[in-house]
Amino acid sequence: MSILVTGSIALDSVKTPLASGEDLLGGSASYAALAASFFTPVKLVGIVGDDFPKANIDLFRSRGIDLEGLQIVPGKTFRWSGEYHWDLNTRDTLSVDLNVFADFQPKLPLSYTDTPFVLLANIAPSLQIHVLDQMERPRFVIADTMDLWIHTAKAELLQLLTRVDMLILNDSEARELTGETSLIKAGNRIRSMGPQYVVVKKGEHGSLLFGPHHFFSCGAYPLEDIHDPTGAGDTFAGGLTGWLAAHVGGDVTFADLRKAVVYGSVLASYNVESFSMDRLQRLSMEDIEARYTLFKAMSEFEVLG
Amino acid sequence: MSILVTGSIALDSVKTPLASGEDLLGGSASYAALAASFFTPVKLVGIVGDDFPKANIDLFRSRGIDLEGLQIVPGKTFRWSGEYHWDLNTRDTLSVDLNVFADFQPKLPLSYTDTPFVLLANIAPSLQIHVLDQMERPRFVIADTMDLWIHTAKAELLQLLTRVDMLILNDSEARELTGETSLIKAGNRIRSMGPQYVVVKKGEHGSLLFGPHHFFSCGAYPLEDIHDPTGAGDTFAGGLTGWLAAHVGGDVTFADLRKAVVYGSVLASYNVESFSMDRLQRLSMEDIEARYTLFKAMSEFEVLG
Numbered sequence: 001m002s003i004l005v006t007g008s009i010a011l012d013s014v015k016t017p018l019a020s021g022e023d024l025l026g027g028s029a030s031y032a033a034l035a036a037s038f039f040t041p042v043k044l045v046g047i048v049g050d051d052f053p054k055a056n057i058d059l060f061r062s063r064g065i066d067l068e069g070l071q072i073v074p075g076k077t078f079r080w081s082g083e084y085h086w087d088l089n090t091r092d093t094l095s096v097d098l099n100v101f102a103d104f105q106p107k108l109p110l111s112y113t114d115t116p117f118v119l120l121a122n123i124a125p126s127l128q129i130h131v132l133d134q135m136e137r138p139r140f141v142i143a144d145t146m147d148l149w150i151h152t153a154k155a156e157l158l159q160l161l162t163r164v165d166m167l168i169l170n171d172s173e174a175r176e177l178t179g180e181t182s183l184i185k186a187g188n189r190i191r192s193m194g195p196q197y198v199v200v201k202k203g204e205h206g207s208l209l210f211g212p213h214h215f216f217s218c219g220a221y222p223l224e225d226i227h228d229p230t231g232a233g234d235t236f237a238g239g240l241t242g243w244l245a246a247h248v249g250g251d252v253t254f255a256d257l258r259k260a261v262v263y264g265s266v267l268a269s270y271n272v273e274s275f276s277m278d279r280l281q282r283l284s285m286e287d288i289e290a291r292y293t294l295f296k297a298m299s300e301f302e303v304l305g
Numbered sequence: 306m307s308i309l310v311t312g313s314i315a316l317d318s319v320k321t322p323l324a325s326g327e328d329l330l331g332g333s334a335s336y337a338a339l340a341a342s343f344f345t346p347v348k349l350v351g352i353v354g355d356d357f358p359k360a361n362i363d364l365f366r367s368r369g370i371d372l373e374g375l376q377i378v379p380g381k382t383f384r385w386s387g388e389y390h391w392d393l394n395t396r397d398t399l400s401v402d403l404n405v406f407a408d409f410q411p412k413l414p415l416s417y418t419d420t421p422f423v424l425l426a427n428i429a430p431s432l433q434i435h436v437l438d439q440m441e442r443p444r445f446v447i448a449d450t451m452d453l454w455i456h457t458a459k460a461e462l463l464q465l466l467t468r469v470d471m472l473i474l475n476d477s478e479a480r481e482l483t484g485e486t487s488l489i490k491a492g493n494r495i496r497s498m499g500p501q502y503v504v505v506k507k508g509e510h511g512s513l514l515f516g517p518h519h520f521f522s523c524g525a526y527p528l529e530d531i532h533d534p535t536g537a538g539d540t541f542a543g544g545l546t547g548w549l550a551a552h553v554g555g556d557v558t559f560a561d562l563r564k565a566v567v568y569g570s571v572l573a574s575y576n577v578e579s580f581s582m583d584r585l586q587r588l589s590m591e592d593i594e595a596r597y598t599l600f601k602a603m604s605e606f607e608v609l610g
Contacts, residue, residue, distance in 0.1 A: 087486055181392055183509075184527045204488075205510035206524065215603050217524035219511065222489045255608045262606050296606045298522050301567050303560045 002066075003245040004112055005033045005238065006045035006131045007121025007144075008101065009070075011052070012276075013081035016088065016228050019275040025056045026080060026276075028121035028144065031234035034280050035267045036119065036242025037063040038288060043112050045069035045131060049077040049100045059281065068109040075100040088226050089203075108134040117245035120164070121234055122146050125156035132163055140244065140252050142166040143195075144237045147173050161194035165252070168237050170201045183208060197257060199240075201233060209261050214254045218261050221269040221295050228275045232268045235280065239267030266291045307371075308550040309417055310338045310543065311350035311436045312426025312449075313406065314375070316357070317581075318386035321393065321533050324580040330361045331385060331581075333426035333449065336539035339585050340572045341424065341547025342368040343593060348417050350374035350436060354382040354405045364586065373414045380405040393531050394508075413439040422550035425469070426539055427451050430461035437468055445549065445557050447471040448500075449542045452478050466499035470557070473542050475506045488513060502562060504545075506538060514566050519559040523566050526574040526600050533580045537573045540585065544572030571596045 007029030013022045029046045036042050043066040050072060060067055078101035081094040106127060113136050120128040120143040128143055135141075143164045149157050150173060157177075161167060167190060171183055180186040183200055187210040190198045198210040202220070209216040243263035248256050266288055270279045297303070317331030338347045348371040355377060365372055383406035386399040411432060418441050425433040425448040433448055440446075448469045454462050455478060462482075466472060472495060476488055485491040488505055492515040495503045503515040507525070514521040548568040553561050571593055575584045602608070 182529055182531075184529050202510065205507065206522075208527070215527060216605075217511075217527060217603050218606075219522035219524050222513070222520060222522060224487055224489045226487075258606055258608065298520050299604060299606060300521075301523075301563055301601045301604060303563065 001116045001245045002041040002043060003036055003117040003119055003241055004043045004045060004115040005029050005036060005119045005121060006106060006128070007032060007123050007234070008078055009046040009048050010078045010080050012230065013079070014228065014230055014276065015083040016275065017084065017086050018227060021276055024276045025059065026231065027078065028123065028234040031231035031271070031277070032119055032121040032238030033060065033065050034063060034277065035235040035238030037065055038239070038267070038283065038285060039242035039246040042066065042242070043069055043115055045106050045108060045112065047071040047073060047100055047104045049073060049075040052077045069112050073100050084229070088229055106131045116140070117241055118142070119237060119241040120144065121237060125149050125153050125160045129156065129160055129163070140165050142168065142237065142241050144168045144233065145173065147176060150176050158193060164195050166197040166199065167195045168199045168201065170203070170233065174200045199261060201236065207261060207265065209257055211254045211257065216258045216261065218265060219299055221265055221291065222298070223269060223273065226272045229272050230276065232272050235271040236264040236268040240264030262292060262295060263288070266295060306421045306550045307346040307348060308341055308422040308424055308546055309348045309350060309420040310334050310341060310424045310426060311411060311433070312337060312428050312539070313383055314351040314353050315383045315385050317535065318384070319533065319535055319581065320388040321580065322389065322391050323532060326581055329581045330364065331535065332383065333428065333539040336536035336576070336582070337424055337426040337543030338365065338370050339368060339582065340540040340543030342370055343572070343588065343590060344547035344551040347371065347547070348374055348420055350411050350413060350417065352376040352378060352405055352409045354378060354380040357382045374417050378405050389534070393534055411436045421445070422546055423447070424542060424546040425449065426542060430454050430458050430465045434461065434465055434468070445470050447473065447542065447546050449473045449538065450478065452481060455481050463498060469500050471502040471504065472500045473504045473506065475508070475538065479505045504566060506541065512566060512570065514562055516559045516562065521563045521566065523570060524604055526570055526596065527603070528574060528578065531577045534577050535581065537577050540576040541569040541573040545569030567597060567600060568593070571600060
């Protein structure tokens with residue numbers, strides 16, 4: 001089944017200890033849509049300016065991404081610039097220019113409104129709600145968020161939580177949102193705020209999936225070298241939702257979600273191994289399946305031999 | 306098969322945000338021996354003063370631990386005192402009094418020298434080597450260590466590494482010992498220093514097991530409340546080695562070590578749930594097997610239903 005992805009579409013300027021680049025395709029929806037497109041047809045909702053390079057449009061098209069919901073308006077595309085510290089665990093945001101994004105009012109094409117799976121990638125909760133308002137009873141809605149919205153738009157975020165099936169956020173955000181230091185308590189607390197399922201991402205330590213009756217602890221795929229963490233969380237969310245939409249026929253089960261979390265981790269692990277979207281662009285389904293198999297073997301408690 | 310455990314035997318004074326106690330049974334060998342005793346006969350090598358409470362001797366005896374290698378000498382038992390911060394992730398050592406431990410020269414009873422499995426729990430590497438020198442070709446030797454020895458006795462530690470089958474250490478120690486920020490690189494680098502196998506413990510995030518051809522990523526058992534982290538690493542090492550000695554007939558395989566790491570994690574997870582050794586003392590094999598089963602279920606990528 002197809003998925004709708006909304007979020008930011010940006011031109012990023014990124015500097016890591018080993019590489020740098022200007023006006024690179026970025027934004028939560030770009031990474032998420034590209035990751036999801038390996039598994040299922042994607043419909044993109046977002047906004048860019050008339051400076052948005054045609055090469056990026058071509059890239060989306062080459063992945064079969066439906067762009068009817070992409071608004072191209074006069075003005076400049078949203079721009080973000082950041083620099084990573086030597087260990088790649090922390091970064092400084094150098095500048096954020098909302099540009100055309102400042103007046104974004106998502107308007108869904110009619111062909112989008114009955115999309116069964118929805119990924120509200122990281123943008124302001126009010127925009128995520130605005131998209132959701134236009135949907136006709138989606139089967140499964142996943143939202144991603146970030147610390148900025150916990151600090152500046154908590155009321156809208158809490159409202160959003162009552163309307164989604166799953167929230168994805170990282171460990172420090174889960175602690176901030178709930179005031180709990182234990183991630184186990186934090187995950188369960190967030191479930192009581194609305195979403196049936198919660199994923200807490202722990203960066204290099206993997207992720208935790210919380211559900212009504214089950215819990216899943218997923219280690220991280222072991223990487224020797226990380227080159228650029230930009231978009232890792234968005235790629236995880238896109239891979240997770242895309243795999244789910246492609247493989248779930250009836251109701252979404254916890255068993256489905258376990259595998260979806262692992263596929264999200266696999267996509268994210270590839271993404272951070274190269275600068276910008278380089279690796280995602282030349283990824284194949286064979287690469288994805290090979291790493292899934294290896295990852296599973298590395299995490300099994302009991303094996304033969 | 307039986308295991309020999311050496312390390313420190315101490316009287317601890319511990320203060321956590323919720324509890325405190327004086328002259329509690331502690332030390333790396335005490336926790337490790339108790340944990341191992343759930344699986345297999347244990348022979349203890351260590352030293353205490355004549356102030357060592359008889360109740361502690363009785364506790365060891367009640368777990369079937371062989372005390373022929375325990376020296377009881379005139380003077381005071383090794384004492385350690387520490388206080389945990391509010392989040393239990395950091396602690397201050399308030400005092401260390403070596404007392405009788407200062408002149409400890411481990412002397413193995415003849416009945417100990419052919420013990421097939423050896424756990425050199427955390428003490429000075431020179432003492433670990435001294436014990437190893439008295440052993441007749443043990444089948445599998447595991448050493449635990451800590452940052453103190455990396456800083457003050459690195460030469461001896463490096464010498465020890467060439468003589469053990471497995472080293473256990475935590476993430477920051479692995480980084481300090483190798484200068485690598487990536488734990489994957491650090492684990493592999495330590496293997497090149499001698500041990501065939503390395504376990505890197507990541508606290509609440511689980512552990513990583515490195516071998517010649519395989520890698521195992523073990524998440525942590527999800528705990529809502531941690532009461533006292535004292536002895537967690539020693540309990541992990543003891544549970545791991547004890548399970549291995551009890552269940553391995555021929556050569557130790559990577560499949561054996563995976564399960565041993567999980568059993569070590571299970572023992573450690575119980576230990577930190579209560580103050581001091583309270584939980585370890587009233588633990589049963591049924592408790593251990595129940596948590597192993599649950600832990601496995603929580604970590605599986607693919608399940609039915």
